[in-house]
C-alpha cells in the first residue's frame with residue numbers, strides 16, 4: 110500500500126468507470142434540504158435567543174440525533190466516536206475500499222451563524238443522499254464527518270475532534286485534564302456524553318484507509334462575493350498561536366487603596382492589549398486579537414487580583430507569526446515589571462500554517478471548471494479542521510461565498526444557488542477521487 114506521502118492525490122486522470130448520475134433537479138432538491146436543515150439545526154442550541162453549540166453539550170446531543178435520523182434514512186450507518194465526533198458512512202459498492210471523508214465541525218462560537226461548520230456536514234449528507242438517489246456504485250466509502258470541537262470555546266483548545274481522527278489525541282493526553290469554566294474535566298465531559306476516552310485510539314483513521322478529506326466551508330470573508338464567484342479552492346490556512354497571559358497584582362477595596370499604593374493588574378493588561386494591536390499593525394499580515402478577558406474576582410468595586418488575557422495571533426508565514434509572538438511575549442513581561450506586578454504565560458498552543466494537498470486542490474479546481482466556473486485559488490485566515498487532518502491525509506477545502514463575508518454572527522448566510530453549485534462540484538470531485546482508486550476485484554462498470 111502506498112505510503113501516506115505517495116497517497117497524495119496526483120492530478121486526477123479521466124474517469125475509469127461509469128456510475129449513475131443524479132438528475133439536475135435532484136441537486137436543486139438537495140440544496141433546498143441543506144438550507145432547511147441548517148435552519149432546523151440552528152434550533153439545537155445551548156443559548157436562549159441565539160445559536161451556541163458547545164462540545165459535548167445537550168445541543169450537540171440533539172444535533173447528533175437529528176443528523177443520525179437523516180443519515181439512517183439515506184441508508185448510512187452512523188456512530189459517535191470516543192472524541193464525540195459523529196460519523197455517517199455510505200459503504201463502498203463492493204465493500205472494503207478506502208474512504209473519502211467529507212465534513213466539518215458541528216460546534217459553534219457563541220451567538221453564532223448557522224452555516225460555519227454545519228454547512229460542511231450538511232453538504233456531505235446531501236452528497237450521500239444524491240448517491241443513494243442515483244444508485245451510485247463507487248469503489249470508495251463516503252464518510253460524512255461532524256467534528257465535535259473545532260472552535261475551542263468550551264476548553265480553550267481547538268480541533269479536539271479532528272485531532273482524534275488524525276490520531277493526535279490519545280488516552281492520557283494532558284488536554285483531557287483541562288477544566289471548563291464550570292470546573293468539568295474534558296475527559297468527564299466526554300464520559301458524560303457517552304464516550305469512552307480509553308477508546309480514543311479507535312477514533313483514529315489509518316492513513317492507508319483514507320483517499321482524501323474534503324472540507325466544504327463558508328469563506329467567512331468578502332473575497333468571493335467581491336469577485337462575483339460562488340466557490341473558491343483553498344491553497345493554504347494561516348498558522349495560529351493561542352496563548353493566555355495572566356497578569357497578577359493585589360486585590361483591594363476600590364474606595365480605600367490610594368492609587369500610589371496599588372498593584373492593579375488591569376492597567377498593565379490594558380497597556381499590553383494596546384501593544385498587541387500596535388505590534389500587529391507594524392508587521393504586515395499579522396492578525397492579533399484579544400477576544401476574551403477573565404478577571405478575578407470580576408467585581409466592579411474591587412481592584413482585581415488577576416487579569417487573564419487570551420491572545421489569538423495569526424499569519425500565513427509561520428516565522429512572521431512566531432517572531433510576532435516573541436515580541437508581544439517580551440512586551441508583556443516588560444509592562445508587568447514596570448508596573449511592579451506579576452505576569453506569566455500560562456499556556457500557548459501553536460498550529461502551523463498548512464498547505465492544502467495539491468491533488469485535492471487540482472480535483473476541486475477541475476470540478477469547478479467542469480461546472481463552467483472560474484477557479485479561484487485563495488488562502489484562508491480562518492482555521493479549519495483540515496489543518497489537523499492534513500497532517501495525516503490528503504486534505505482540501507472548498508469555500509462557499511457568504512453574504513458580506515459575515516461569519517461568527519447570526520447574520521451569516523449563503524445562497525441556495527451556491528449550495529446547489531457546491532453539491533455539483535462535490536459530486537464531480539467525489540467521482541474524481543473514486544477514479545483514483547484501484548477497482549475492486551470484479552471491478553465496476555468501466556468507461557469504454
Ligand code: HGY
Pocket residue numbers: 259260267490491492493
Ligand atoms: O477561529 C477560527 O479561525 C475558526 O473559526 N475556528
Ligand code: MN
Pocket residue numbers: 218225260517
Ligand atoms: Mn468558526
Ligand code: MN
Pocket residue numbers: 214225226259326492493
Ligand atoms: Mn468553521
